[in-house]
């Protein structure tokens with residue numbers, strides 16, 4: 001029993017020493033770890049602010065790249081701008097009937113889509129002309145806004161400016177053709193007949209520069225109003 005005690009004490013002492021050294025080592029490790037953690041910046045909660053700030057640092061570096069995007073966009077936008085796909089739209093049109101496809105649902109060379117007033121008056125005038133041996137044909141009656149726009153675009157090219165073009169082709173929002181309240185008559189002899197006799201049916205030539213253009217401008221049998229020099233966008 002006695003022989004056993006000293007070794008036990010020595011063992012206990014050794015154990016204590018070992019434990020002490022172990023604690024010391026652990027403590028030093030903890031301290032070193034703490035220093036390392038402090039150094040690295042993620043040790044204590046208080047250090048997390050710098051860590052966030054450190055994480056924010058990459059964000060600040062990312063901000064310039066985000067700023068570069070708007071800077072690069074203006075330089076890149078000019079290239080996407082010339083993308084208008086107008087040419088493809090014109091291609092399928094020639095395959096269809098030119099008159100109906102360009103003019104929507106109405107046959108432009110008929111009384112389709114005309115106002116009831118113009119249509120009834122024009123039919124009476126055409127019957128009277130036929131009785132006189134004169135042919136009246138509808139060259140252009142009701143037009144779609146798209147057709148009117150296209151005609152205006154062509155007129156701008158032909159006459160050199162918008163201001164000059166609208167004397168011949170009004171914008172869709174002002175055109176009586178688009179409203180179904182105007183008709184262009186062909187041939188010239190037929191238009192001349194209608195200019196002289198149209199008032200009987202309430203139909204009048206409106207413009208000096210367009211001998212073919214007629215509208216229902218007066219009461220049947222009454223004199224037509226004075227002609228206008230040319231069309232005005234009003």
Ligand SMILES: [Zn+2]
Pocket residue numbers: 177182183184210212213214
């Ligand atoms: Zn006209």
